[in-house]
Amino acid sequence: MTADTELLTVPQVMAHLKVGRSTVYDLIRTRQLASLAVGRARRIPTHALSDYIHRHLDQEAA
Structure with missing residues (x-):
């Protein structure tokens, strides 16, 4: 699994944000x-978190 396809847990995203x-x-x-469901758990791809952060940085700069 590459860094782009790594899946984060909700607590990991909580810590990042x-x-x-x-x-x-x-x-x-x-x-x-x-995010995606893996069984009953939610996982967030690292690229989705990066995209979210970049979108908000762009909005703040505008």
């Missing part, structure tokens, strides 16, 4: 952050 669990699930629910 410095936000709570409900915020991460809200981002997933509103489709601002792409």
Whole structure:
């Protein structure tokens, strides 16, 4: 698995963004952050987290 296809857990995304669990699930629910279901668990591809961060940086700069 390459770094681009690595899957992060919700707690890992929480740590990266410095936000709570409900915020991460809200981002997933509103489709601002792409994720996939692996059984009953949610996983977020690293590229989806990077895309989310870059979109918000671009919005802040505008």
